[in-house]
Amino acid sequence: MAAILELKGIRKEYPGVVALDDFSISFEEGEIHSIMGENGAGKSTMIKIITGAIPADCGKVIINGRAFEKLNPAISKENGIGAIYQEFNMIPSLSVAENIFLGDKTGNAIMPDFKFMHRRAGEIMNELGVNIDSRRMVGELTTAQQQLVEIAKAIGKKCRVLIMDEPSASIAMAEVENMFRIVRQLKASGVTVIYISHRIDEVFQISDRVSVMRDGRYIATKPIRDVTKKELIAMMVGRELTESFPGRSAPAGEPVLEVENLSGNGDFHISLELRKGEILGLGGLVGAGRTELAKMLAGDIRPSSGEIRVNGRSVRFRDSSQAIEAGIGLVPEDRKLEGVFLNYTIEWNIPVMSLKSISKFGVIDFAKAKALAEEYSKRLMIKTPSLRQLVRNLSGGNQQKVAVAKVLAAKTNIIIFDEPTRGIDVGAKQEIYRLMNELAEQGMSIMMISSEMEELLGMSDRIVVLHEGRVSGELKKEEFSQERVLELSSGI
Ligand SMILES: Nc1ncnc2c1ncn2[C@@H]1O[C@H](COP(=O)(O)OP(=O)(O)OP(=O)(O)O)[C@@H](O)[C@H]1O
């Protein structure tokens, strides 16, 4: 088969980091080619070079036999490259159709041809088997729907190569299936799909071939049927790693957090409890109310009625700092928006929730702040040339690690994790699991919202499943099974 896209000898250096080092790779026409590598390995950097978003220091990109030393977004697009980034590139206040044709010429200089746009957008959606009204505003859509619009956008531009940077990181299981259906359909029509993901099972499910990169270097490409999970992980991390969940035997103690008849906006009505030293898993579909519950417990949104008790005492939070004072910390789901301060350094971000405990008479002890930052960036293996690096400049997964570190450093007695390992690579994932276990053993209590079945079953001591704003069931460890969680998730 012919190579449709090749990279040859690409180098990209940032201050203190070689993001890509003499990097070469080749993609064939009509294949689904996955890229795996640890957080900070250089995956997103590679994509940005292919799409012309950033220039390479040296090396060339060859598209369909034509070599380019200087690419820019326009040339890349003209040559059939389309990409869906880790962060979507859409304007929430515009309609689906307007977003699909953003930057294209339709109609004349003054008036875009809306009629054409909606008709064509409708056609593309139809081809994809997607049912979204092209007149709706993108800001009103769910993340999964927005992603489908991103795919439609790339297809509207007639791309020959579609790059997807962690497309499943922010959508639910059922939605991943739908996305895979579309990816396979694209492949059938001859499009090459470059698929970046940290979820090994998905990579095995969807790929024809898989390439591994490590520390900015190309390691290998294999047909997916010639490689095992274990080998793939070893190639990624450069050592063997058992992908099992560490066991823990400490029994759970008395309830530390009780939620009684908590109500919020819409149909939401929840009662549950969290015990000392316990890891409670919260299962359910996206939209079941798990994130809403987490935000109420962490003081980010106010319940309309019901009661929250911490250690038997009724509490009401006006904001998250009051929740932290009462001993509840939250690692939020949308870490880019809520979890970190992108324009500040790692050193500044990690201790930011712990300021009370490291201050004396209102004065921050900077040595202690720095020590905290050092300790937790080391424990979570945050990849950076310096703690003075702005969080903005870290890779996606490393930004998430900062968000997790920040909450862990605050050492609240109760920690709520909303999708703790989303976008985080295998090695660091295990480290986070280890840390969770350690915290539970020390008597802290953890509530973990997770859409990853293995994680939910592997880490929890007990699972409570939500369905449409209500508790649809509770499973003790001996009752755990994928089927039960799925059944309860859909309200059976
Ligand atoms: N603008 C920037 N300034 C400085 N360093 C950067 C910048 N962008 C990326 N880097 C560094 O380049 C390296 C590669 O980052 P990249 O985003 O390509 O990783 P990745 O493989 O996509 O990781 P992840 O799985 O976490 O998304 C990282 O060490 C990152 O910190």
Ligand SMILES: [Mg+2]
């Ligand atoms: Mg990335």
